[in-house]
Amino acid sequence: MSTPNVPCGLHLNSIDDLTGYPVFPEGTKSLLSKFNTREIWEKYKDKRDAYNVPYKLCIFSGVKNLDSGIGVYAGSHDSYKVFSDLMDQIIAYYHKHKPEDKHVSDMDASKLRCPPLMSDEAAMIVSTRIRVGRNLEGYPLAPGVTKEQRHEIMEKVVRACSTFVGDLKGTFYALEGMDEKTKNQLIADHFLFKEGDRFLEACGCNRDWPSGRGIFHNADKTFLVWVNEEDQLRIISMQKGADILAVFERLSRAANHIESVAKFSHDEHLGYITSCPTNLGTALRASVHIKLPKLAKRKDEFQAIADKYYVQIRGIHGEHSGSVGGVYDISNKRRLGRSEVQLVQDMYNGIKAMITREKEL
Incomplete structure (x- = not known):
């Protein structure tokens, strides 16, 4: 017999309060709300992974915090296998990485192709x-x-x-x-x-x-x-x-x-x-704080370069923060399905293109 519905939100204090299928209010955007169907809930609601971490705990952050982006935290390596009906969908949606795909790690810095920047270009970068x-x-x-x-x-x-x-x-x-x-x-x-x-x-x-x-x-x-x-x-x-x-x-x-x-x-x-x-x-984030005052005024062009080279633009205090003095945080966007070397290469190629356009402007 299926469990009753439980409205999601801050009123839930622990997984003991999660006595039924979590129902998200309209407008919730988390991947948990998208993929945690009643069928998946009924399959996993009383299950635990190999380290005794319950499914309810893995999803509780997203059930309680309706502004979550993902809403799921794995309790162990085994969570990704035991709760795969949910995890595989989130991973495929977020990373474009399907269950049959392989990931190759590579931390060999000698493979990185990043010639030193010219002095006027290097002067634009505050820190790495x-x-x-x-x-x-x-x-x-x-x-x-x-x-x-x-x-x-x-x-x-x-x-x-x-x-x-x-x-x-x-x-x-x-x-x-x-x-x-x-x-x-x-x-x-x-x-x-x-x-x-x-x-x-x-x-x-x-x-x-x-x-x-x-x-x-x-x-x-x-x-x-x-x-x-x-x-x-x-x-x-x-x-x-x-x-x-x-x-x-x-x-x-x-x-x-x-x-x-x-x-x-x-x-x-x-x-x-x-x-x-x-x-x-990779769990890798390669970033620079870089001065791009002219390019930043052309928001669409700035974003187009970022998209082309798989990098993201943030303010200097992280996501959703603003720029200070025309300085931005530029970092790789991809994590899974590409090696560490490739992701640092993404970041280098992206900032090189941004620097070139800044100089032209």
């Missing part, structure tokens, strides 16, 4: 930043991980980071019990991450905050690892200026080293496994 998200094999993802598992993950990452040498060598800072001086310095450096937002709160990612979480950075402050934020690792390489190859090379070297010590969760269909389906594949 490339990051990847990673999770360890053999553990559930953030919605399903226990406090003890979170500490095990942190210990493994700290152990891996302690073996860095040369320019990657640095220090790990646990968030729990952090002294004010360290905290203030990490805030000043824009390194400190905060407790997750209401979307992450709803799927259980914020439990036990700040226990089992921390930050590693190198002495030069050009390399950073966040431990147990949305994903178990967020590996970040950044520096002032336009040397994209140097930033990607550092990131590749660091990620490959960590993976040699602590194996990442990965498969040939989905690539690197992440909690949010949008990050699957």
